[in-house]
Amino acid sequence: MRILLLISDAFGGHGGIAQYNRDLITALSAMDGVEEVVAVPRYVPLPVGDLPQKLAYHVEGIGGKTRYIRTVLKILRGRFNLVICGHINLLPLAWMASLRLHTQFVLLVYGIDVWQPHESILIRALLRWVDKVWSISEITRDKMAAWANVSIERIHLLPNAIDIDCYGMGTKDENLVSRYGLSGCKVMMVLARLVGLERYKGVDELLEIMPELLVREPELAFLVAGDGDDRPRLETKAKALGVSERVVFTGYVLESEKAAHFRLADVFVMPSRSEGFGFVFLEAMACGVPVVASTLDGSREAVRFGLLGQAVNPEDRTALMTSIIKALNEEKAIPEGLDYFSFANFQSRLQVLVGEAISK
Numbered sequence: 001m002r003i004l005l006l007i008s009d010a011f012g013g014h015g016g017i018a019q020y021n022r023d024l025i026t027a028l029s030a031m032d033g034v035e036e037v038v039a040v041p042r043y044v045p046l047p048v049g050d051l052p053q054k055l056a057y058h059v060e061g062i063g064g065k066t067r068y069i070r071t072v073l074k075i076l077r078g079r080f081n082l083v084i085c086g087h088i089n090l091l092p093l094a095w096m097a098s099l100r101l102h103t104q105f106v107l108l109v110y111g112i113d114v115w116q117p118h119e120s121i122l123i124r125a126l127l128r129w130v131d132k133v134w135s136i137s138e139i140t141r142d143k144m145a146a147w148a149n150v151s152i153e154r155i156h157l158l159p160n161a162i163d164i165d166c167y168g169m170g171t172k173d174e175n176l177v178s179r180y181g182l183s184g185c186k187v188m189m190v191l192a193r194l195v196g197l198e199r200y201k202g203v204d205e206l207l208e209i210m211p212e213l214l215v216r217e218p219e220l221a222f223l224v225a226g227d228g229d230d231r232p233r234l235e236t237k238a239k240a241l242g243v244s245e246r247v248v249f250t251g252y253v254l255e256s257e258k259a260a261h262f263r264l265a266d267v268f269v270m271p272s273r274s275e276g277f278g279f280v281f282l283e284a285m286a287c288g289v290p291v292v293a294s295t296l297d298g299s300r301e302a303v304r305f306g307l308l309g310q311a312v313n314p315e316d317r318t319a320l321m322t323s324i325i326k327a328l329n330e331e332k333a334i335p336e337g338l339d340y341f342s343f344a345n346f347q348s349r350l351q352v353l354v355g356e357a358i359s360k
Contacts, residue, residue, distance in 0.1 A: 001358070002079060003028055004101075005039040006072065006094050007086030011051060012044035012059070014255070015193065016160075016279040017110055020136065021086060023161045024108075027347045029054040031354065038080070040072055042090075069093065076100050082358050085130075088113055088123060095126050104131040104357050109155075111136065111276020111298060114144040124149070132357050134158045136277045137298035156353055159301065160279050161346030162338070166259070167286035169332060173260045180248045182264060185221035186328050188213075189265035189289075191253065191280050194228035202271035202294070202314055203234055209321055210243040216325055220246065225261055227252040262287040267327035270299065271314030278302040282341055285309060288334045290327035292320070308335040 005028075010021035021039075028037045029052035038056045051057055061071030076097055083105035085094030091107060098105035107130045118124050127148045133155040135141040145152040177183055192201040203224060213220055224234070224247060231249060238244040253261050262268065268284035269292040278299035281291050291309035293299035303309035312323045339345070 001034050001081045002036045002038065003034065003082045003084060003354075004075065004080045004097065005037065005084045005086055006090045006097070007039055007041050007084075008090075009041050009043045009045075010039060011041075011057060012046045012048040013041070014046060016277070019279055020110070020160055023343065023346060024084075024350070025055055026052050027161075027343070027350050028354070030347065031351060038075060038078075040068065040075065042068060072097065082106065082354065084108065088118060091123050091126050091130075095129055106130070106132045106134055106353075106357050108158075109133055109135050109140055109144055109276075111140055112274045113276075114140060114148070115274070116143075117147045130154070132156060132353070134353060136160065137301045139298045139301065140276050156356075158346070158349055158353060160277050160282060160341060161343045162279075162282040162286050162341045163343050164286045164334070164338065167262070167283060168259070169288035169334060170260075170263050172264050176257075176260055176264055180221075180223065180250065180264070182221055182223070182248070184219060186217055186219050186266045187221050187223050187264050188324060188328070189223040189225060189262070189268050189284075190270050191225040191258075191261070191268075191283075192270060194224070194226050194231045194234060196228075196230045196233075198228075199230065200272055200274040202269075202273070204237065205271050205314055205317075205320070206269060207234065207237055207241060207243065207247065209317055209324075210238075210246065211241060213321060213324065214243065214246060216321070217328060220328070222247045223250065223261075223264060224248065225250045225253050258283065259287055262289055265289045266332075267292060267324055267330075269320075269324055269327075270294070271312070271320055272297055272299055273314065275299045281309065282338070285335055285338055288332040290330045290332065292323045292327055304337065304340065307337055 009018045040058045061068040080101050083098045085107045141155045238247040262284050268289045272294050273296050275297040281302035293303045293311045295311045295313045300311045310323045312319045
């Protein structure tokens with residue numbers, strides 16, 4: 001079996017979608033009966049690194065829509081058994097590829113990319129021809145089904161995976177403690193892209209409650225991990241609120257240092273409103289850090305609706321602060337049941353979904 005993936009990014013990408021796609025490709029490559037996985041990314045901003053043995057990763061399509069389309073057209077001269085469309089914006093090309101190859105095609109959906117009707121009439125029309133949709137979360141499935149010409153029966157869940165062995169509990173890295181001035185502090189942490197288009201992550205809300213949190217937890221420090229064009233505004237806001245000395249902006253965190261940064265935290269909080277899932281919650285929990293997620297988006301599914309961590313309405317400031325204080329004083333531990341999101345379970349779910357997709 002040969003599988004073609006048209007994706008935004010994966011190896012050489014950063015963020016939750018890139019991680020999801022890396023896990024997807026790795027699981028497909030390890031699947032019995034798979035001869036080759038061919039993936040064509042739109043963006044590769046970072047070094048690609050090691051690739052699975054069965055993967056052909058075509059980075060020559062980077063550099064604009066025309067180059068990407070030409071690369072895909074060349075690849076279509078081969079034989080494939082399944083086409084996977086890794087973003088709704090790539091749907092026209094994936095649909096054309098499935099026609100050319102006379103094969104089934106699947107659409108992956110993650111979050112706010114499909115929570116509202118797509119602006120493209122063509123893409124909205126093509127949704128009726130999608131054979132299967134694999135959704136990262138229930139909330140994304142339900143929101144898409146509410147507007148798209150896709151029955152909910154055709155939308156199947158494939159939540160994130162976490163390789164727990166790559167994380168684990170550990171002591172706080174003294175070099176990082178020194179770098180950020182966190183000695184003697186209780187640390188509240190968020191890890192997110194700090195970009196103007198993603199203010200729904202809840203960093204503003206956390207800054208706004210810092211003055212009151214400091215009254216209740218005088219040794220509290222707020223570690224804001226991540227970078228982006230919105231960082232200067234957030235730094236200015238911290239100064240205006242009088243909490244800048246207790247807020248640390250780390251900048252971009254290397255993948256190799258991510259687990260060590262999570263271990264700095266006594267609580268991980270992201271009171272978001274539009275997360276499709278929230279992979280960072282799995283990473284934090286895999287390091288034994290108590291988490292506070294949101295009841296308003298897919299992060300509630302990352303904590304399994306309260307089974308693995310707290311979920312609170314971010315619009316209720318009192319409840320949010322109460323949950324943070326509670327988590328700060330909890331003993332660190334990797335929650336029982338986190339293996340629900342293990343890579344092995346991800347592989348098993350994917351095996352079933354691929355079988356259903358190609359058997360139609």
